[in-house]
Amino acid sequence: MSEEQHATLVAEQFDDQVQQYQAASLGMWVFLTTEVLFFGGLFASYTIYRYLHYPGFEIGSHHLEVLWGATNTAVLICSSLTMALAVRAAQLGKIKDLIGFLVVTLIFGLIFLFIKFAMEWRHEYLEGLAPGVNFTYAGPHAHQVEMFMIFYFVLTGLHALHMIVGCGIMTTLIILALRGAFSKGHYNAVEIAGLYWHFVDIVWIFLFPLLYLIGGRY
Amino acid sequence: MGTVTTTTLQQPQAEEYRVHYLNAKYGIKSWLLTTDHKRIAWLYLVSTTFFFVIGGVAAAMMRLNLVSPQGAIVQPETYNKLFTIHGTIMIFFFLAPAVPTVLGNFLIPMMIGARDVAFPRLNLLSWYIFITAGMIFIYSVIAGGVDTGWTFYTPLSTSYVNTHVISAAMAVFISGFSSILTGLNFVVTIHKMRAPGLTWFRLPLFIWSMYAASLIFILAMPVIAITMVLVMLERLFHVGIFDPALGGDPILFQHLFWFFGHPEVYILVLPAMGVISELIAAFSRRRVFGYGFVGFSSFAIAVLSFLVWGHHMFVSGQSVYAGIFFSAMSMAVAIPSAVKVFNWTATLYKGSVSYEAPMLYALGFIGLFTIGGLTGVFLASLGLDVFLHDTYFVIAHFHFIMVGGAVMGYMGGLHYWWPKMTGKLYPDYWARLAACIIFIGFVLTFGPQFILGFEGLPRRYAMYPPNFQFLNIMSSAGASILAVGYIMPLFYLVWSLKYGPEAGPNPWGAKGLEWETASPPPVHNFDKTPVVTEEAYAYGAHPAPVTTAAS
Amino acid sequence: MSELVSHVERKKVYVLVWVVLLCFTALTTGVAYIDLGAFNTVVALAIAVCKASIVVLFFMHLRHSEKLIRLVVGVAVFWLCILIVISLSDFATRFRISRPSWPQSQPVTVHHLDMSPGTTTAE
Ligand code: HEM
Ligand SMILES: [Cu+2]
Numbered sequence: 001m002s003e004e005q006h007a008t009l010v011a012e013q014f015d016d017q018v019q020q021y022q023a024a025s026l027g028m029w030v031f032l033t034t035e036v037l038f039f040g041g042l043f044a045s046y047t048i049y050r051y052l053h054y055p056g057f058e059i060g061s062h063h064l065e066v067l068w069g070a071t072n073t074a075v076l077i078c079s080s081l082t083m084a085l086a087v088r089a090a091q092l093g094k095i096k097d098l099i100g101f102l103v104v105t106l107i108f109g110l111i112f113l114f115i116k117f118a119m120e121w122r123h124e125y126l127e128g129l130a131p132g133v134n135f136t137y138a139g140p141h142a143h144q145v146e147m148f149m150i151f152y153f154v155l156t157g158l159h160a161l162h163m164i165v166g167c168g169i170m171t172t173l174i175i176l177a178l179r180g181a182f183s184k185g186h187y188n189a190v191e192i193a194g195l196y197w198h199f200v201d202i203v204w205i206f207l208f209p210l211l212y213l214i215g216g217r218y
Numbered sequence: 219m220g221t222v223t224t225t226t227l228q229q230p231q232a233e234e235y236r237v238h239y240l241n242a243k244y245g246i247k248s249w250l251l252t253t254d255h256k257r258i259a260w261l262y263l264v265s266t267t268f269f270f271v272i273g274g275v276a277a278a279m280m281r282l283n284l285v286s287p288q289g290a291i292v293q294p295e296t297y298n299k300l301f302t303i304h305g306t307i308m309i310f311f312f313l314a315p316a317v318p319t320v321l322g323n324f325l326i327p328m329m330i331g332a333r334d335v336a337f338p339r340l341n342l343l344s345w346y347i348f349i350t351a352g353m354i355f356i357y358s359v360i361a362g363g364v365d366t367g368w369t370f371y372t373p374l375s376t377s378y379v380n381t382h383v384i385s386a387a388m389a390v391f392i393s394g395f396s397s398i399l400t401g402l403n404f405v406v407t408i409h410k411m412r413a414p415g416l417t418w419f420r421l422p423l424f425i426w427s428m429y430a431a432s433l434i435f436i437l438a439m440p441v442i443a444i445t446m447v448l449v450m451l452e453r454l455f456h457v458g459i460f461d462p463a464l465g466g467d468p469i470l471f472q473h474l475f476w477f478f479g480h481p482e483v484y485i486l487v488l489p490a491m492g493v494i495s496e497l498i499a500a501f502s503r504r505r506v507f508g509y510g511f512v513g514f515s516s517f518a519i520a521v522l523s524f525l526v527w528g529h530h531m532f533v534s535g536q537s538v539y540a541g542i543f544f545s546a547m548s549m550a551v552a553i554p555s556a557v558k559v560f561n562w563t564a565t566l567y568k569g570s571v572s573y574e575a576p577m578l579y580a581l582g583f584i585g586l587f588t589i590g591g592l593t594g595v596f597l598a599s600l601g602l603d604v605f606l607h608d609t610y611f612v613i614a615h616f617h618f619i620m621v622g623g624a625v626m627g628y629m630g631g632l633h634y635w636w637p638k639m640t641g642k643l644y645p646d647y648w649a650r651l652a653a654c655i656i657f658i659g660f661v662l663t664f665g666p667q668f669i670l671g672f673e674g675l676p677r678r679y680a681m682y683p684p685n686f687q688f689l690n691i692m693s694s695a696g697a698s699i700l701a702v703g704y705i706m707p708l709f710y711l712v713w714s715l716k717y718g719p720e721a722g723p724n725p726w727g728a729k730g731l732e733w734e735t736a737s738p739p740p741v742h743n744f745d746k747t748p749v750v751t752e753e754a755y756a757y758g759a760h761p762a763p764v765t766t767a768a769s
Numbered sequence: 770m771s772e773l774v775s776h777v778e779r780k781k782v783y784v785l786v787w788v789v790l791l792c793f794t795a796l797t798t799g800v801a802y803i804d805l806g807a808f809n810t811v812v813a814l815a816i817a818v819c820k821a822s823i824v825v826l827f828f829m830h831l832r833h834s835e836k837l838i839r840l841v842v843g844v845a846v847f848w849l850c851i852l853i854v855i856s857l858s859d860f861a862t863r864f865r866i867s868r869p870s871w872p873q874s875q876p877v878t879v880h881h882l883d884m885s886p887g888t889t890t891a892e
Contacts, residue, residue, distance in 0.1 A: 013334035013411070015747075021775070022835070023336045023410040029838050030402045033845040034440045040849045041444035041474050045459075047853055048470055048860050056465075070798045074791060081787040084778075084828045091777045132455025143458065143465040150457050154448070191775070198828045202821045208794075209813035213801045216809035409837065437848050473856040524851055528859070537863035540855075 009186050021188055028192040032199045035162075039203055042158065046151045046210065054215075056144020060152065061214035063129055063137075063145075065120065069212035072115050073204060079108030080201045087194040093184030099177045102190075105197065106170040109163055116160050124149070152211055159207060162200045169193045238641070238738040253338035254741065259324035259639070261345050266316045267708075269352060273307035274704065276300045281663075281697040284690045289680040297680035298365035299381070305368030306386065310393050311352050313624055314482065317489035318435075319344075319400055321631045322428050324639060326404055328732035328739065329422050331413025331748040336406040340399055348396035355389035358382035367678065369479070372460035372471040376452040384453055387446040394443040397485075401435025404428055413731070415750035422730055422754045423499075423512055427492030430516035434481045434488070434523065442478035445471065469534055476527035484523040486620055488516060490583065490627025491558055497580035497630050498562045500728040502569025505755040508561040515554035522551040532603045541600055548598035555591045559584060574726070575649030579630030582657045586622025590615055593668070608678070611671025617664045629656070629707070636711060637725045641738040642718030648710045656703030662696025729755050776833035786827045793820050 014020040050057045086101035121130075128136030130153065131146045139145070173193055176182065182190060239256045249257060280300050283291050292300065323341065327334050335341050358364055364386040366375040375383050408429050412421075448459050449471070458464025460471045499506045506512055528536055528544030562584055571577070593615040597603050606612060633653075637643055666689040671677075675686050682690065724733040735744050797816040805812060826832045831839060 011338075012742075013332065013336065013338060019410055023406050025834075026409060026837065026841070027337060027402060027406045029841045030405055030436060033841055033848075034398050034402070034436050036440075036845040036849050037437055037852070038440035038444050040852050041441045041448075041477075043849070044853045044856050045448070045470055045474070048467070048857055049465075051857065051860060052467070053465060066798060066801065070794060073794045077787060077790045077794065080790075080824060080828050081783060084783050084786075085780070088777060088780070088783070091775065131457040132451075146457065147459075147465050150451075150459060154451065158447075195829055198824050201828075202824050205820045205824070206817050209797060209810075209817050213797070213809070213813050216804060217801045218804045437844075441852065467860075469859075470856070473859065477852055477856070524848065525855070528855075535863075537859045537861075539862040540859040543855075543858075 017185070024188045024192055025195070028195045032195065035199060039155075039158065042151070042155055043206075043210075046155065049147055049151065050214070053141070053144035053147055056141035056146075057148045058215040059139065059141060060129075060145040060148030061212060062217070063124070063127065064152070064212050065123070066212050066217060068115055068120050069208050072112050073208045075108050075112045075115070076201045076204050079105050079112070080198050082108065083194050083197045087187070087191050090182055090187035090190040091184075095177060095180070095182060098182065098187075098190065099174060102170055102174045102177065106167055106174065109167045109170065113160060113163055113167070116156065116163075121153075121156075124152075155207055155211065159200065159203050162203070166193075166197050166200055169196065236736065237740065238736060239741050240641075240738050242741050251342070253334070253342050255323050255327050255335050255338065255341060256639070256739065256743075258341050258345055259320050262315060262319040262323060262348075265345075265349060265352065266312050266320065269307050269311040270316075270704075272356075273304050273312055274701065276304035276307070278697065278701060280304065281694040283680060284682070285694050287682050287684045287687050287690075292680065294680040295365065296363075298367075298678070299359075299363035301678060302364045302367050302386075303359055306355065306364070306390070308620075309368055309482070309486070310390055311348075311355065313486045313620060313628075314397060315348060315400075317493065317624070317628050317631065318397075318404070318428060318431060318485075319348075321424075321493065321628070321635065322400075322404060322489060325635065325732055326407055326425065326428060327411065328638075328735070328743050329425055329730060330408065330411060330416055331731050331744060331750065332407065332411035333742040333744070335403050336411055337403050341403055344396045344399040344403070347392060347399070351389045351391075351393035351396060354385055354392065358385035358389065361385070369475060370446075370449055370471075371475075372449065372452070372468045373462065373466075376449055376460050377456070384450050387449045387453075391443050391446040391450070394439040394446070397435045398439045398443075401432035401439070404432040405436065408432075413748050413750055416731075419510070419513075420750055420753050421513075422492075423495035423506060423509070423516075424489075424492035426513040427488045427495070427516045430520040431485050431488040431492075433520050434485045437524065438478040438481040438485070441474055442482075445474040445478070448474075469531065469536060472531050472534055472536075473527070476530045477524070479530065480527040481520075481523040483616065483620070484519055486624045487587070487627075488519060490624040490631075491516070493627045493631035493634070494562060494580050494583050495558075496728075496730070497576050497634055498565050499755040499757070500634070500726055501574060501577035501580070502565050502571050503757045504565050504569040505753070505757060506561060507564035507567075508557075509754070511557050512561045515557040518554035519551060522547065522554065526551055526598075529598050529603070532600055533607050545598055545600045549595055552591055552595050552598075555587075559588055559591070573650075575646055575653050576630045576634035578650055578653035578657075579626045579633065582653065582660075583623055583626040583630065586618050586626065586657075586660065590618030590620075590623055593618065606671060608676055609671035610667040610675050610677055613677050614664045614667035614671060617667070622660055622664070626656070626660075629653070632707075632711075634726070635732070636714070637721030638732060638737045638739070640715055640718070641721050641736075642714045643721045643725060644710050644714035644718055648706065652703050652706040652710075655699060655706065659696050659698075659700030659703050663693050663700050664696070666690075666692045666696075729757060776830060778827070778830070782827065786823055790820055790823060 010017050010020055014023065082101045082105045086098055086105060089095075089097035089101055124130060125134055128134055129145075129149050131150045135146055135149070137145055170193070173190060176189065239254055243252075249261065252258060252261075279292065280297065283289050283297055283300075289297065323335070326332075361382050364381045364383055365379055366381070366383060366386075370383070370387060370390075375387075408421075408425060451457070452459045452461070452466075458466045460466045460468050462468060495506050495512055526544055526548040528540050529548040532541050532545070562580075593611070597606055597612060597615055633644070633649055670686055670689050670693075673686070675682055721737050723736050725737075726733070731744075731748055731750070732739075734748065793816050797813055800812050800816075801809060803809075825842065831842060
């Protein structure tokens, strides 16, 4: 690689590409740590209310559609695979593969969001399970069930927001890749976007059992 | 000069025109779009000072009101808004950002021999986020104010008050992200951008404490952010997240709030402690006694501060078992704090101490922080706190730490590095005078509040029984002295910008990479990456050079 | 300057990881339909932890990362535990002193907090 090329690829505060790469990846991991604590506040509240209001949480959970939850889990796992393959393609400098995998990842992300909103949220809203907007459930433990649904909406909502951001990032990466912004040895953005994407996947991996599987389904 | 390979910069070039970060570019755009950490520090200096003034005006109005037992100037409703504005602005918009974003931004890259922070554009983004948050808070003040206290306790904030809680909570939420990004930037910078040879144990202690504070930013701020989201949701939809009538638990809010809240108070004081370590070393001309202990105590504080939050909730109805745990952990956190105090004091011993203005602040810090910390141990005792909770004793406790400690440290740091930031010297006489006035004003303001609290005067009331009037007037009188002390630097520091004599690269004859480059520093801090070959504060090895010119 | 390429994983590994993750998903869904009592939750969470670890180790390359990055992950998990465990421990021990005879396994606060019409105050 020539000197000029080197200069354009390394920001001026860094000495070399290795330092830049390490800083970017450390930065992303630290950011994900803040995300863990960000979701953590909700997970802690969820845990405590689940402990306090177990009967209502169980009833609320049983109003959710396990099959959609499981399907969406699978969708996200598939998207994680394609994301990992996208990073791999970037590592090897196979830009065409990279673009392909990014597009597939984006599509999986959109499928997830479609299922989440159009299949699930809409359904729960119509069933009268949306606290503050349309909550008509009047069976046993109504307030507890409402509390569960609050956490369901806040947790999945926040997660969906992260998915939307993720889809935005995917789109940006695709455009950048099309413009030839990535090359072998220069793919930091892809790698750290991948970290973000997998993290969002992990959040869902926990949300699925915590929201859909309370008390089992037997 | 032992620690740097290039000394060319230090030639006195007084007459020659030298390009540095301040005159490299001109115009408002060159400031608002800058990614230079030194200029961003200035952006923060101006904006946090602005917030400090607002918070100070609110405080002045409160103190004025408390001159009379019936409340001299405002209605109780207004008084509630005043202390909310004061607390929120001082904590979220002045003190939390002040030392990290002004001194930290300016100094971290310089102290570690880097050209900039790891993510300069992110750094600028943090400032814009901060300003957005601040403006939203100002909006809620102008729109009618908030009266929940800076703590936003539920269900008061979610179900009862009808003031501008949502916008205020939004402001806190957004400011959290600014802090998170700053903390992230610093952590990565300190890990990845150190100059060759600058190992962890050669770092100035300011870096250690900034690192610890950044850790707290990263780990605590997200929790307050999400908690504010819950408060906003609860207020918008009244779904009962914190409403006991609907199955919510207000104490859960307190847990989430103080999980952030107590570490937050250490965000305020840790960076100031770092400043004090620098000042004590520079003005005693000695390496800080027990360097490793002081460094690691910052980490101990950062970790322990996450295990004590329930000491704010002893009388909230929290489990007594939790109370016992939190009480014990709170007392434990006093240990690393004391380690620092003892080590600073030991550094003074046999040091050749001189009393320039920054040192006066540092000495003030040590005394006042000690009192603040020790009264913290009082409050951490389960039984005593039942009596002292929510009284003026608590007010005095945390003001001794946050104003007597953190603000003193900030002022000291500002005076110490002002010549580096501006290239100019301020009049030392006036600076010393201001430091003394601040100290006297401070003790007069908050000293009586310990007694008031011990006699049982609760905090957050606009009125009080007449027998408390004497001490209240004393406190208000002290506050006016304090105000004079804070306004003075505004004048002589601004004056020095134009009329101050040239500072030269190292007016204090201090050690540290930041003193080995010109003042004001060049755009990229160092003309050549420095190589570090010795530990920090190596005063013994090289008797204090007053001018570092290599001629 | 040498080209900067972080560790490249074999494609086969990724596909294998993917299959394992899908199996775990099927497993956790399936187990929910078997009555294991309290262990339903334990199993579901254990599987989730396994899945998350696999994602972190393989997809996020933690296996080949610097020590520092592993430390960051450890810190995140540890602090999450602090938050959850300590705040939960308050709720778990809150009523014992005032009601020493309280049956400890019961979800205590039904009495204290839930005012929904369907709940009776004495179980
Ligand atoms: C030496 C260690 C410390 C101990 C043991 C300690 C202990 C306490 C305790 C027990 C309380 C609660 C009192 C009550 O509300 O009844 C308290 C309040 C407070 N402390 Fe400390 N503290 C310490 C250090 C600090 C530091 C370093 C700061 C700030 C930089 C600080 C700032 C505060 C604040 C702001 C409050 C009041 C918050 C409010 O209710 O608005 N403390 N402290
Ligand atoms: Cu505290």
